[in-house]
Amino acid sequence: MSHAFFRAQSDSTGHPEVLHPEPEAGSGWIGGQLRGMAVGAVLARAVERELVVRARTDLRPVRWTLDLFRPVFMRPCTTRVQVVRDGRRLSLFDAVLIQDGRPVARASALYLRPGPTPDGICWSPETTADPPPADREPSSEQNRVYFSDDHGWGPDARAHHNAARTGIWHRPIAVVVGERPTPFQFVAGLADVTNVVTNLGSNGLEYINADATLTLTRLPEGDEAGLVGLDRLAQDGIALGTAAIYDRKGVFGTATVSSLANARGPADLGAIGAHSSQVPAR
DSSP, X not given: OOOEEEEEEOOSSSOOOEEEEOGGGBOXXXXXXXXXXXXXXXXXXXXXHHHHHTTOTTOEEEEEEEEOOSOOBSSOBEEXXXXXXXXXXXXXXXXXXXXXTEEEEEEXXXXXXXXXXXXXXXXXXXXXXXXXXXXXXXXXTOSEEEEETTTEEESXXXXXXXXXXXXXXXXXXXXXXTOOOOHHHHHHHHGGGHHHHHHEETTEEOEEESEEEEEESSOOOSSOEEEEEEEEEEETTEEEEEEEEEETTEEEEEEEEEEEEOTTOOOOGGGTTOOOOOOXXX
């Protein structure tokens, strides 16, 4: 895990920690933007730091909603967390990413306290998802491999430019240099990749997501997790996509995105982690 999204700069004067984007944070869209995965992960880190201050190790993240309402560029940024409610069984936190003095993204995290499961039996769908075989897992130089029903597993997104169902298997990326990402930081960032899973089509990735919402029954186990498409609706340049999130023990949550057709054409998924200079439309 040699790469990271940010390098943190802090001092002892009480000023907010400044986060400097690393090349790994660069997106596949033109414009020198941060990828949504980096934005989600760093806001999850901010929320978890607040939980540590409050010693709330009894709580589990259950819902995470990220709003990407302005372009976030490859420039220094800070985070701010507000406690909406800190109760015995439920806590709610809002986090904001600030760049050039104004908010550019926000997130809401709902935490619940686990307890015994009732004995009653409820309906649930039999949702299953398979990880890649050992010979198709990401190599040491890769963070992800792609899947489609037409092509199987592979490292090149271009091989999956088709109309088949899509999936991704991912390894964690450090949020800040020198820190190991937590399971929640990992999946909070991974939720943004639902846009790829549900909107990668015959012409590549032509939609850019404005949000990502993750719901969890538990956190992932191990240093890998995947997404596979469950549902998609699209009309008038707006797409809604839902994916299952899973690890080697099974499905443990869902993720949804609301996306817009991108006026400047498809993303270059091969350029993820690189810095670009043109400004895109959102």
